[in-house]
Amino acid sequence: MIIVAGWLAVAPEDRAAYLDSCAEAVRLAREAPGCLEYALGADLLDPGRITVYERWESDADLERFRGSGPSGEQAARILDASVARYRISAVEAP
Template sequence: MIVIAGTLRVEAAERDAYLSGCAEVIEQARAAAGCLDFALSPDPVEPGRINVYERWESDEVLARFRGEGPEAEQTARVLDAEVSKYRISAVEAP
């Protein structure tokens, strides 16, 4: 399993509009074969922070979905990003 997690930073006044513009991508990801979860959410404490969380079955399905990556307009609105990819070898119930 692959987990993508981290944060994006955008102008605080732009965050809601940015997230609204991501709704279609979120829906597409969740409908994609091999996507286990996909969420972009506003941070409740920091106004310009967006939390990123994705789970995928494998690198191959992630690469198939990503294709060429996000649109240039969307990328230009991101001031900073700290997002990492994690390979999960085991999953246990809490």
Template sequence: MIIVAGHLTVAAHDRANYLDSCRDVVSRARSASGCIEYALGADLLEPDRINVLEMWTTRSALDDFRGDGPGDDLTARILAIDVREFECERP
């Protein structure tokens, strides 16, 4: 299993709009083969932070979904990224 976890930093005034723009991505991810969990959410303490959690059955499932990554419109709005991948055995 692959776990992707961390956070994105966006402009505080843009966070709600950024998350709203991600609805389609979240929907597609959750229906993708091999997706166990896919969540993006506003941090409760930091107004510019978006928490990321993904769980995938295999590396190939994650890679198939990712393709070329988020579109340029979303990428341009990210100020910083601290997201990591972890491989682990599924319980």
């Protein structure tokens, strides 16, 4: 299993519009083969921060969906980011 998690920073006044522009990508990801979870969300404390969380069955599923990443317009709106891919070897109840 693959988890992609982290955060994006955008201008606080642009966060709602940025998230709205991602709605179609979220829908498409959730319909993609191998996608177990895909979410982008507004951080509750930082008005310019967006939380990223994705869960995929395999690297191949993620790469098949990922393509080239955010559009040029979306990428230009990202001021900073910290997102990483994690390879999970086991899953247990909390």
